[in-house]
Amino acid sequence: MKASSVEQRVATSNQLLTMDQVNADLSYLRMKRLVDIIGSLLGLILLSPIILIVAILIKIESPKGSVFFKQVRVGKGETTFQMYKFRSMITDAEDRLKDLLELNEVSGAMFKMKDDPRITRIGKFIRKTSIDELPQLWNVLKGEMSLVGPRPPLLREVEEYSSYDKQRLLVTPGCTGLWQISGRSNLSFNEMVKLDLKYIANRSIWFDIRIIFKTAFALISSKDAY
Structure with missing residues (x-):
């Protein structure tokens, strides 16, 4: 089977993708948005007890801080x-x-520190289990994010991006993606970018569903999260 034009361009860093190329499949984009709306609504409803409990625990530990x-x-x-x-x-x-910043444990335009002293006690648990990400279902419902896609970077990180790195910004960012199910915090920035471009080249509804299910299993073990 021949590789698609998107796959061929992803494989060669000097042939950069365009937004028109990665968003050409309108039927996929419409179905993806429908899945995002249904998935985020169900998630917010079914997980509301967990959301409420976590909110209370955060407020108990730090009454003056926001939830x-x-x-x-x-x-x-x-x-x-x-x-x-x-x-x-x-x-x-x-x-x-x-x-x-000088204690950053990953290379490239991203900050990660395993024993970050800024993390609270409840924060360690919700980050380990990725419960801290649940409010992003609201971003998905609003259309700012998708259930699956590259993680949205910070402004200061994008300032360090090369043209090759910026290709990951051609699609809607997601709550989970290939990075999360392929090593997560143990991967370097360059490895994350490669995985994001691999996802962009092979996007489909079934691929998204596979990533969502694999994410659920990854969260159960949660060994690569911090």
Whole structure:
């Protein structure tokens, strides 16, 4: 079987993709949006007891802090939006980041630190189990994110992107993707980009469903999350 034009271009870094190329399949995009709407609505309804319990626990541990944490992220076409998460860090975490940048444990335009001192006690649990990501179902319902796609980066990360890296911004960002089921925090930035471009080249509804199911199994073990 011959590779598609998207797959061929993904395999060669000097042949960059365009938004028209990756979004040419309108039937897939419409079906994907329908799945996102149904999936996010069901998730918000069925998981509402967990959402409520986590919100209470966060408030008990840190009464003066907010339950939710919102942050500007970069989405499809380099547009920005407010992404929601449960707050898993101390209230002045962003201000303290500059003192930790030299301790970054991954290469490239991304910050990861396994024993980040800014993380709260309840924060360690919800990050380990990815429960902190549940509020992003609201972003999915709004159309800013999808259930499956590349993770939306921070503005400061995109400032370090090459033209090759920016190809991951040609599609709607997702709550989960190949990165999460292929090693997650143990992977480098370059490996994450390669996985995102592999996903873009092979996108289909069945591929999305496979990733969602594999994500569920990955969350049960949660060994690569921090």
